Amino acid sequence: xxxxxxxxxxxxxxxxxxxxxxxxxxxxxxxxxxxxxxxxxxxxxxxxxxxxxxxxxxxxxxxxxxxxxxxxxxxxxxxxxxxxxxxxxxxxxxxxxxxxxxxxxxxxxxxxxxxxxxxxxxxxxxxxxxxxxxxxxxxxxxxxxxxxxxxxxxxxxxxxxxxxxxxxxxxxxxxxxxxxxxxxxxxxxxxxxxxxxxxxxxxxxxxxxxxxxxxxxxxxxxxxxxxxxxxxxxxxxxxxxxxxxxxxxxxxxxxxxxxxxxxxxxxxxxxxxxxxxxxxxxxxxxxxxxxxxxxxxxxxxxxxxxxxxxxxxx
Amino acid sequence: xxxxxxxxxxxxxxxxxxxxxxxxxxxxxxxxxxxxxxxxxxxxxxxxxxxxxxxxxxxxxxxxxxxxxxxxxxxxxxxxxxxxxxxxxxxxxxxxxxxxxxxxxxxxxxxxxxxxxxxxxxxxxxxxxxxxxxxxxxxxxxxxxxxxxxxxxxxxxxxxxxxxxxxxxxxxxxxxxxxxxxxxxxxxxxxxxxxxxxxxxxxxxxxxxxxxxxxxxxxxxxxxxxxxxxxxxxxxxxxxxxxxxxxxxxxxxxxxxxxxxxxxxxxxxxxxxxxxxxxxxxxxxxxxxxxxxxxxxxxxxxxxxxxxxxxxxx
Numbered sequence: 001x002x003x004x005x006x007x008x009x010x011x012x013x014x015x016x017x018x019x020x021x022x023x024x025x026x027x028x029x030x031x032x033x034x035x036x037x038x039x040x041x042x043x044x045x046x047x048x049x050x051x052x053x054x055x056x057x058x059x060x061x062x063x064x065x066x067x068x069x070x071x072x073x074x075x076x077x078x079x080x081x082x083x084x085x086x087x088x089x090x091x092x093x094x095x096x097x098x099x100x101x102x103x104x105x106x107x108x109x110x111x112x113x114x115x116x117x118x119x120x121x122x123x124x125x126x127x128x129x130x131x132x133x134x135x136x137x138x139x140x141x142x143x144x145x146x147x148x149x150x151x152x153x154x155x156x157x158x159x160x161x162x163x164x165x166x167x168x169x170x171x172x173x174x175x176x177x178x179x180x181x182x183x184x185x186x187x188x189x190x191x192x193x194x195x196x197x198x199x200x201x202x203x204x205x206x207x208x209x210x211x212x213x214x215x216x217x218x219x220x221x222x223x224x225x226x227x228x229x230x231x232x233x234x235x236x237x238x239x240x241x242x243x244x245x246x247x248x249x250x251x252x253x254x255x256x257x258x259x260x261x262x263x264x265x266x267x268x269x270x271x272x273x274x275x276x277x278x279x280x281x282x283x284x285x286x287x288x289x290x291x292x293x294x295x296x297x298x299x300x301x302x303x304x305x306x307x308x309x310x311x312x313x314x
Numbered sequence: 315x316x317x318x319x320x321x322x323x324x325x326x327x328x329x330x331x332x333x334x335x336x337x338x339x340x341x342x343x344x345x346x347x348x349x350x351x352x353x354x355x356x357x358x359x360x361x362x363x364x365x366x367x368x369x370x371x372x373x374x375x376x377x378x379x380x381x382x383x384x385x386x387x388x389x390x391x392x393x394x395x396x397x398x399x400x401x402x403x404x405x406x407x408x409x410x411x412x413x414x415x416x417x418x419x420x421x422x423x424x425x426x427x428x429x430x431x432x433x434x435x436x437x438x439x440x441x442x443x444x445x446x447x448x449x450x451x452x453x454x455x456x457x458x459x460x461x462x463x464x465x466x467x468x469x470x471x472x473x474x475x476x477x478x479x480x481x482x483x484x485x486x487x488x489x490x491x492x493x494x495x496x497x498x499x500x501x502x503x504x505x506x507x508x509x510x511x512x513x514x515x516x517x518x519x520x521x522x523x524x525x526x527x528x529x530x531x532x533x534x535x536x537x538x539x540x541x542x543x544x545x546x547x548x549x550x551x552x553x554x555x556x557x558x559x560x561x562x563x564x565x566x567x568x569x570x571x572x573x574x575x576x577x578x579x580x581x582x583x584x585x586x587x588x589x590x591x592x593x594x595x596x597x598x599x600x601x602x603x604x605x606x607x608x609x610x611x612x613x614x615x616x617x618x619x620x621x622x623x624x625x626x627x628x
Contacts, residue, residue, distance in 0.1 A: 040412040040413070040416055041355075041356075041412060041415050041416035041419055041420065042355075042412070070387075071385060071387050071405065073384075073385050073387070073404075073405035073406050074388065074405045074406065074408045074409045074412070075409075076406070076409075077405070077406035077407075077408075077409030077410070078409040078412065078413060080409070080435050080436070081409070081410075081413045081431070081432070081435045082435070083409075083412075083413055083416075090387075091385065091387035091388045091391070091405040091408075092387050092388065092390070092391035093391075094388045094391075094405075094408065095388045095389075095390075095391030095392040095394070095395065095397075096391070096395075098354040098355060098356070098388070098392065098397075099354070099392060099395045099397055101355050102354055102355035102397075105355055106355065117395070118395070121394050121395045121396070122394070
């Protein structure tokens, strides 16, 4: 059995590779929910949905979010009413949020229940579990242009509405201290032969998962069976704003910075071949460095990377 | 100033004619909300939306409901999750329900507020008011094939899901006794030079409006200024299931039956030219009969009918 900690796009691509080299049924994916937010009265869970859609082969490969072949008639119509539509929800994607919100509100379901139902409906055989059924909300304090002092932004406001541009001062995971790991999360981490930390944003994808009481401790206990994949290649994220979060929070934007941030719970880190020259610095953090091709240009590379990552702690 | 009681399609077509012969700003439309129901966690108000879309010139003239040029990507996607999708909500129409539901739930708005906002967003200049801001729900007791005894159906279950087929035993307007007319309804009825009862289903379109305490009394007081248009032509409704409701409830399916049902509050009834032979029977109910072409084949006929209807009590 395997467990994986996952954020959005990078994790989803890695996991698609993983389920090509191990039986999907053997994989429990613990997914970040700090990005979740409410739009138009609907609960949207970007990372859970990205992983679900990607494992279903239905994701939009160009945008990195949403479904392929999506339409936006409902969003366009909402513009007429002056509703804020900067967070674009496709028409088919809306169905996911309608279903989820109603199941939570009226069906007595937990987020875990709904994640499992959605995954099953999409034919996803890996087990997808939110990090917590409790609400944890990533908040970003940033300097907005034209605003004096610091403004607290919701994660999607900073990331989508403001295009990750406002300089970051601090990141908080609201509700994390009072949250419990979702049912099965700790058991999956305890039982896993290997625990994978997917190539996701260390601050706002992996960070919220680690902030749920009990999860980081479970990883620390299994440190020798935990292997991460650096999302940073040659000093820059492959996609997304990791650099704009790591730097201001004092994490070097490099595989070495990732190793330092993960050192207490992650015994091995897979770094890109282009970063081979920094392997000694990674190992100086007490983290074993393994070199591989980590740029997932296609599913074949992703599968090879997954194989390498598993072999790194075999 | 004019007031009108309205249901869905027939009323919407009549009102589109009306606003061609009087300034739309002079018209207050009191709309049935007994058909309203929740789908996928969203409040859907079929009659308010039909009137809004039709007065905006955006309705689908073929179906009689929804928007022209609509797509159904979200409904199709909901099928994947096994959600009940027999009530088809188009993608653009969904925006209306998303906006309304969120304004009610989180914006502290009343249904009246939202009806006014939606109408304004669509450029509708007539004033659209729900009969009540309180929930009134039409319930239909019917004999379902294969079921022993009587089954209570929600209005849309009977009308859409069961295609108006199960024989009707009784109709109730749940919540009506405790409902208050929406702000401005009674004032509009009191102040109106003429009160129009649109050609709508007497049982489930006009009936719920009359069931809100205070409204029928207001009409009774103004009886000589109230003029109705029979929705029944030559013993059959133009569209919709009025015959399947009137008959079982003891209302003759004819303009005479309509006159009898409306006699206490409606001094004048416009009947179709094809029913001219029954004018004496209408008048025997104490209701003045005026003959006109009531089959609204196009906007021109609807405008002429509106003109005739106003003239009938001029």
